[in-house]
Every structure is written in structure tokens, then in C-alpha cells.
Amino acid sequence: MTMRRPWIVILSAALIVTLAMGVRQSFGLFMPQMSMALDIGRETFGLAVAIQNLLFGLTQPFVGAIADRHGAGRVVFWGALVYVSGLALAAWTGSALGLHLSFGLLIGLAMAATTFVVVLGAVGRVVAPERRTLAFGIVTAGGSLGQFLVVPGAQMLIGELGYRIALIVLAGVVALIALLALGVAGRPEGGPDGGPSQSLGAALREAAGHRGYWLLNAGFFVCGFQLVFIATHFPAYLTDNGLGLAVGAQSLALIGLFNIFGSYIFGLSGDYLRKKYVLSGIYAVRGLVILLFLALPLTPASALVFASVMGFLWLGTVPLTSGLVGQIFGVRYLSTLYGIVFMSHQLGSFFGAWLGGLIYDRSGSYDAAWAAAIGLGFVAAILHLPISDRPVARLEPTPA
Template sequence: MAAAGGAIYALGLVLAAMISGAAGLNLTLGFLVGLGMTGVTFVVAIGAAMRAVPPERRGLAAGIVTDGGSVGQFLLVPVAPGLITGFGWRESFLIFAALAGAMVLLAIGIAGRPALPQTGSAHVQTYGEALREAAGHSGFWLLNAGFFVCGFHVAFVATHLPAFLGDRGLDPALGARALALVGLFNILGSYVFGMSADRWRKKHVLAGIYLARAVLIALFLAFPVTPLSVTLFACTMGFLWLGTVPLTSGLVGQIFGVRYMSTLFGIVFLSHQLGSLFGAWGAGYAYNATRSYDLAWQISIAIAVLAALLHWPIRGAPVSRLQAA
């Protein structure tokens, strides 16, 4: 799956270099790149990593996998404007397509499904049973709701922060530097929160992350927006950026086991991507309607507080099936 995802991702970028209209943009960067990402994102990589390490180190493993994406963001976001200036946007897409194609080879290192139990009397949970078990667990739906909020925040900031800074009269290049700082500090945050997933109750740490986001955004808006305040915001938001990934995926594995970890976390990640839709498109729609990002920021604060509250009642204990085993 990861190899196929990398190939589709690269194909989407190659075709994007040849587009000449909105329809082509939606087909390439929207559909093909989006489809390719489903095969190479955290869902597949974390699922494989968690099966390869003992339970007491799964949070750290998920944090390190998350760090890989952060390193890419930190290195490539500042490089992209220079590539476009030096070579042109079409050629830049081809360069990034070559990088995406490397994922096909790297996918060799991703493990497959875990081996079936050797004991003939042991019941092997089926795919349908795993879905029904998760659907009947309230914590699974609370994790979906919380990850929706995470997706909203990530997409809103990544998509609209440069435009927001431009509205405030700041250099648009500051937005690119801010997103690079987000990626840099996310490397530290993902590692720290990955370790915390192995030491503390994951739902409490998740609640703390969302509450910290609400406080951070409120403080960012309460003071004048300056290069210094943007830098502080980017560093702190970066630390909180994807720290939710090792914790959320860790809870899924802890509650339901790792055999169908990628499937169940994939459903939760779908909720994250739906949140991303509203964070990117919804915030843009709100801006066009009000000529301001104030409403989008206010919604970001409100749903962050809501997410913190939703994680508190999650039952993190393994399901009875795992306890019996």
C-alpha cells in the first residue's frame, strides 16, 4: 500500500506540472495527491512501527514516525519558494515528484500484517469483528471527534496563516518562515509527546494539548501581531502541532490491539482529514463572507476547549477481549 501511495503521489505531482486550469488542479493536487497520501501517511507507517516494538515503547515509536513528516516540512517549506524562483513552478513540481517517488523504494521497510497465532484453538478476530468492536466503544468516537479538531487546526494554520499575516501588513515571507518553524518545533513536540504516551495517561495529555492550543491562540490574538509574536506562536504551535498523533494512535492500539491498528486509526484519521477540509475550505469561506479571519480563530479556540473536554471520559483500558487473552 505504501509503495502504491508513493507512486500515485508522484504521478499527481508530475501531472500537476502540466495543468492549465482549475479542473486539472482538482484532479492532480486534489484527487491524485490526496489519494496517494492515504498510502504513505501516519496511518500505515505508525501501524507498522507499533507492531515492531514492545507495548511499552509504542508511543515513542509513533512519535519518531511522526517526526519524519516534521523533518520534511521543516526542510522543504523554505526550499519551495527558492525552487519556484530559480526553476519555475512546473519544474519545482517535477523535483518534488522525484522526491515522492523515493517513497516507493522506502516502502520496502514497512512490515505487513502480523502473523496469525500458532495455537489452533485461539480465535483470530476478523475484520468485521474489529469494526463492530470499535463502533460499540464510546472512546473510539470521542477520539474521532478530538482528531477532527486537530485536523481543523493544522489545516487552518498551514493554509491561512500567511494570508492572515499579509492582512496585518506583515511580509508574506514571514508566513513561510513561520510554517518552517512549526515543522522544526514539531520534531521536538512529537518526540516528547511520544515518550509521554508511554509514561502517562494518554487521554490526559491529549486534553492538555488541546487546552494549550486554545490558550495559545487566545494569547496570539490578544496582543499586536508582530514578527516576534508570530515567531513565538509558530514555535509553540509547532511543539503542539502533531503531538496528538502518537497519543491518539497509541490509545487506539492500547484499547483495541495492534492487529487492525492501521484500519481503526485510519478511520480516526479520516475524521482528522474531514476537520482539515473545514479548516482549509471553511476558514476561507468565512473569510470571504466576513473579510476577516476573526471568526475562524474564534472557532479554533472554542473547538479546542471542546476537544479537551471530550477526551476526559475516554476509557483507556483494553477491551475485554484483550484482557481475557
């Protein structure tokens, strides 16, 4: 692979994810002002975020395949331009349709090209297998750092200048991703795994016949549902209960802060412990944490503690899940195969964002959505246990 040194690729990938995910995680803060300005309900706003997550996922395998063929740099560059266009359109739209086209269509496509699947494929091909999950954890932590840094700034901009100017400023921040694309540029030619060569079709058939691959897909669906429901609706939930938008912004920032540590620690653990057991533990603990949060009286302190604990568990699934895909199937088509798993994550994200708003608008409460997040967490914990995590055996090269 004709690419930069590993540390340059890792650093560039982490910064790309920092900016792309940091801006995206602030979208929940725009709900109150945009809902009033556009005269829309939470279901409509949630649907825009849901469309974004759905397209983020549905296009991910195709974007991953392009990155596997032509390199991550080109994909990230064009994705950054689409991201900037989506934010600019959202700033000046005056209708629900415009919101769905900007926050939904354009930013959904842009996220597929500027986040984990594309950049982790580039990182996986320049890092030795025994340090790969840790490298994935470092890049994933970049998304958390972005949330910690960008969300408070976005909240300040919204409060001082209004949501339109805030979106334009964020568009300028996202434009930096186009420059960072140089750090992950390079044409993929393989990775440090060795072993027989393989065509993309053979890789897809191999994964489709592996039960553990489908269990990873199911588990990541749950991850998407939980995270996007909380990221989209938690600030509004706190506001409904009299805590104010500032506590919501502080909570999102704490999620980002503690996920820096969680992503690194869980990434490190994946190089020493069996990844499927760590994943099972993360999902089980998430369910317990949500259950305890709802059972205790809601106060600013309980909200911030909940955000901190959930933040530690937030994206720890990313280095472990992508690491499992690379461990089982190798890294030649990691962006494609992990892209399919990530598509499942985004299907869950769609339902987490949309159903959260739908349930609230119909019942006046988020109770049913919280219950679904708890139950699905325990289901995901069970699903990971039977995964066979041994590398697949390939006795003979598969002709390209």
C-alpha cells in the same frame, strides 16, 4: 509478521512520512502564484486542499484495511506513484478543475497510502507495547522534520524558478518514497500483544460499541480543523497583514522544527502518563495559544513565536491518539481502526481548509475561522476526559 528488524521499520517509516508530509505542508506557499496564474480565488485553492484532505480521510480506513491484509510496503509503493502523478499534473494544469484533480483527488489518495495510518500499523506490530507510543512519536517527528527541511526549499524554488518547476522538483523528491517502501514491507500476521485472535468484522463491531472510540474521533476532527486551517491560510494571513511570504515560510518551517521535539516528547510521555489527559492538555493549550496570538499586536516576532509554540503542539496528538487505539483494541487491526479515527481528522481538515478560504472571500477576514479554532480546541479538551482507556477484554477467540 515477516518484516525487517524494528529499527529498520521505524527508520523507513519516519523517512516516508518525512518526505510525504514535508511536501504536503508546503502547499500553502503555492497559493499566491497559482491563484494568479490560474485566475482563481482563495476559496477555490482552499477547496482543492480541502478535497485532498477529505479524500485523504475517506479512503483511509480502506487503505488501512488493505495494509492490514497485504502489508504496508505495497500500499506505500503505489501511493508514491500516485503522489508523483498528482504533483506533475498540478505543475502543468491551467484550470481550477485540473487543480482539484491533482492537488485534490490524486494527492489526497496518495497521502492516505504514504503517511501515518499505514506506516504506524507496520511499526506497531514490531515494537513492544511499553515502547510503542515512543516509536509512534519518532515516526511522527519525521513529518515535522520534513516540514522543516522541505518548506524552505520549496519557498526558494518558487521564488527562483516559479511554481511549475518547484512542483516537478518536489515530484522527484516524492519518488524516493517508492524505494523506502521496502523498509516497511512484510505481510502482517499479528503483533506482540498476545491475546485472542479476532476477525476484522469483530474488531469493527467492538470499536463501534466503545464510547471512547467515538470521543477520539470527535477530538481528532478538531485537530484536523486547527492544523490544516493554519497550514493552508497562515502564510496568506501574514501576507495580508504586511509581513510577507518569507515570514510565512519561516513560520511553517518553525512549526516543523518544534514539532520534532513535541512529537518525541509527547510520544515518550504516552508511555508513562495517561494518554487521554495529555491529549486534553494539548487541545486546551492550543486554544489558549491562538487566543493570545490574536490578542497581541501582530509582528514578525509574534508570528514566529506563535509558530514555534504551535509547532511543539502540532502533531503530538498523533502518537497519543494512535497509541490509545492500540492500547484499547490491540494492534492487529490498528491501521484500520486508526484509519477511521484519522478519517475524522481529515473531515476536520476539509472544513479547516475550505471554510478558511470561504470565510475570507465572503468577509475579507479570517476572524471567524480563528474563533472556531479556539472554541473547538476547548471542546476537544473536555471530550477526552471521560474516555475509558483500559484494554478491552476478550474472553474467547473470535473465529476468522
